[in-house]
Amino acid sequence: MAAWMIAAALAGAALGTGASDRLAPLPPYGAAYTPTTVDERGLWQQADEAERDLRDSPAVVRDAGLNGYLGKVLCRSVGEDRCRGVRIYVVRAPYFNAFMAPNGMMIVWTGALLRLRDEAELASVLGHEFGHFEMRHGLKTFRRGRTITDIIAWTGVLSPYSTLPVSLVQLHFAYNRAQETEADLLGLRYLAAAGYRSYAASRIWERLMAEEDATALGRKRRVTHRYAAGFFASHPTELTRATYLREAAGAEGERGDEARDTFLTAMKPWRAGFLADQIKLNDFGGSEFLLGELAGGQWTPELLMTRGELYRERGNPRDLVSAAQFYQQAIDSGCTDPIAWRGLGLSLLRGQQEAAGRAALKIYLEKAPQANDRAAMAMLIGEGGVQ
Amino acid sequence: MRGFRRGLKIAAIGLALVAAPVAAGNKLIPAGQPVAVAKSVLTVTPSVEWNRLSARPGRNSESWTFDGDALNDLTFYGGIEPEKTLFREVSKRNKPLPRIKATMLVTDIPTLVENSYRIALDTPLFTVEGMEPMAFAGKPGIRFTYSFTRPNEDLPRKGEGRGAMIDGKLYLITFEAPRLHYFDSGVAAFRQVADSAKL
Numbered sequence: 001m002a003a004w005m006i007a008a009a010l011a012g013a014a015l016g017t018g019a020s021d022r023l024a025p026l027p028p029y030g031a032a033y034t035p036t037t038v039d040e041r042g043l044w045q046q047a048d049e050a051e052r053d054l055r056d057s058p059a060v061v062r063d064a065g066l067n068g069y070l071g072k073v074l075c076r077s078v079g080e081d082r083c084r085g086v087r088i089y090v091v092r093a094p095y096f097n098a099f100m101a102p103n104g105m106m107i108v109w110t111g112a113l114l115r116l117r118d119e120a121e122l123a124s125v126l127g128h129e130f131g132h133f134e135m136r137h138g139l140k141t142f143r144r145g146r147t148i149t150d151i152i153a154w155t156g157v158l159s160p161y162s163t164l165p166v167s168l169v170q171l172h173f174a175y176n177r178a179q180e181t182e183a184d185l186l187g188l189r190y191l192a193a194a195g196y197r198s199y200a201a202s203r204i205w206e207r208l209m210a211e212e213d214a215t216a217l218g219r220k221r222r223v224t225h226r227y228a229a230g231f232f233a234s235h236p237t238e239l240t241r242a243t244y245l246r247e248a249a250g251a252e253g254e255r256g257d258e259a260r261d262t263f264l265t266a267m268k269p270w271r272a273g274f275l276a277d278q279i280k281l282n283d284f285g286g287s288e289f290l291l292g293e294l295a296g297g298q299w300t301p302e303l304l305m306t307r308g309e310l311y312r313e314r315g316n317p318r319d320l321v322s323a324a325q326f327y328q329q330a331i332d333s334g335c336t337d338p339i340a341w342r343g344l345g346l347s348l349l350r351g352q353q354e355a356a357g358r359a360a361l362k363i364y365l366e367k368a369p370q371a372n373d374r375a376a377m378a379m380l381i382g383e384g385g386v387q
Numbered sequence: 388m389r390g391f392r393r394g395l396k397i398a399a400i401g402l403a404l405v406a407a408p409v410a411a412g413n414k415l416i417p418a419g420q421p422v423a424v425a426k427s428v429l430t431v432t433p434s435v436e437w438n439r440l441s442a443r444p445g446r447n448s449e450s451w452t453f454d455g456d457a458l459n460d461l462t463f464y465g466g467i468e469p470e471k472t473l474f475r476e477v478s479k480r481n482k483p484l485p486r487i488k489a490t491m492l493v494t495d496i497p498t499l500v501e502n503s504y505r506i507a508l509d510t511p512l513f514t515v516e517g518m519e520p521m522a523f524a525g526k527p528g529i530r531f532t533y534s535f536t537r538p539n540e541d542l543p544r545k546g547e548g549r550g551a552m553i554d555g556k557l558y559l560i561t562f563e564a565p566r567l568h569y570f571d572s573g574v575a576a577f578r579q580v581a582d583s584a585k586l
Contacts, residue, residue, distance in 0.1 A: 376520055
């Protein structure tokens with residue numbers, strides 16, 4: 001009994017979707033675009049409200065330089081006419097993520113900015129998210145989801161013992177995965193059209209897979225390479241994405257602009273803060289992998305110092321020895337940040353090397369006389385305070 | 388015999404569960420009397436009345452409040468042992484909390500609090516504002532101040548902590564409240580409690 005009902009409802013849904021899609025011919029990024037259907041108006045209203053909340057949130061990074069740079073990359077990637085319909089918000093969150101609301105609000109997490117290597121990769125992320133907006137994926141998911149949950153509800157009421165066909169639930173989640181793929185490929189076309197190196201898109205997923213593995217190993221979890229999307233997965237696996245993006249980029253993928261230097265210059269004032277947020281996650285395996293990736297064989301003083309902080313904060317006896325070495329290497333290779341001497345001093349003190357530790361902390365206080373932990377560090381040196 | 392006693396025990400627990408109202412166990416802490424806190428040897432003598440909450444953040448901890456823990460929260464950590472976490476770990480596999488090390492210096496206590504909060508609350512908005520030496524129960528200790536914001540809540544909160552590493556164990560008292568009104572109105576009572584700490 002359930003089968004014919006589902007068939008009928010799906011057919012109705014298909015007709016309904018088709019009819020309302022024809023009523024919305026204007027692109028959603030157009031100037032002063034007004035949503036046309038009831039569903040779209042509702043969805044935009046919800047998104048507008050979420051955007052008002054986000055706008056006032058203390059988690060948003062409001063720097064004009066950083067936001068201006070992201071806007072510039074988006075415009076180069078998708079074109080001046082399209083990018084004007086989008087507001088980008090950089091949100092302070094130390095994980096890789098970016099998403100797009102149906103009303104043109106784009107959110108990029110700082111963890112994504114830390115993990116991207118060049119402007120081409122940034123453009124591929126922004127282009128992908130813009131693809132969701134342009135294709136009105138939010139609206140389609142909403143309609144599809146409503147139809148399917150309606151069917152689930154009705155079959156539940158009418159025949160409580162009938163089990164829902166597995167294919168129906170599968171269809172719901174497969175639909176989301178198809179949208180992700182569609183946005184991926186649209187993003188790739190933007191990347192190529194803007195003259196960026198289109199292999200960039202597949203490289204992101206390859207690195208994310210490796211980082212997830214490193215996190216799992218660090219937490220003594222089993223490493224699970226997923227070669228196929230799970231039944232309830234809303235996104236294709238990273239492996240699938242890396243593969244089809246690499247294939248779609250084709251032989252032309254290696255050509256084009258990476259704009260690595262421009263990207264690194266724009267991120268330079270932010271890197272230290274993003275790194276600090278990352279190592280405070282207590283994800284030793286993932287952070288160590290990420291630092292190695294960012295270094296790419298060339299450990300800068302900044303990365304060495306961060307690596308020292310990572311090891312010192314885990315604090316096993318052997319970690320403290322390694323941490324002291326990393327701080328020392330940072331100092332030897334020209335580090336000017338007083339934090340390196342602070343870290344060196346604290347690692348040595350915890351490792352029972354008191355004289356050397358105190359000497360390093362003394363240098364820290366000379367270099368950072370206004371530090372907010374001055375009195376506490378002076379106590380460790382033995383100058384005043386309660387000992 | 389053993390089986391019978393175990394049966395009795397289970398029955399008693401069952402009865403307790405059935406009979407317990409939801410908020411049972413919150414208790415008034417009278418002013419002026421020494422009281423042992425956090426299931427430990429740590430003793431304090433408050434000069435005003437507090438309410439002890441029945442819910443504990445972890446095995447060796449205890450929370451007091453005036454108006455509810457969202458508005459003012461005084462928490463005692465009574466001798467957390469090495470390789471334990473500051474408070475209860477939600478997921479050891481996916482969100483592991485940092486562990487206490489016997490070699491920790493007092494200046495590592497604020498970092499431990501910061502990282503534990505960032506992971507447990509899922510917020511990067513946590514800053515240690517400053518730290519300075521201050522005796523804790525007659526031992527070398529530290530006083531530190533911090534500010535943080537919980538996710539999906541734009542309310543800025545302030546906190547102050549006083550702690551020490553004693554025989555490789557962490558002793559810590561924290562006070563936190565919204566920056567608006569509640570922190571300033573409650574912090575003096577917290578400082579008095581922290582000053583009265585004895586081991």
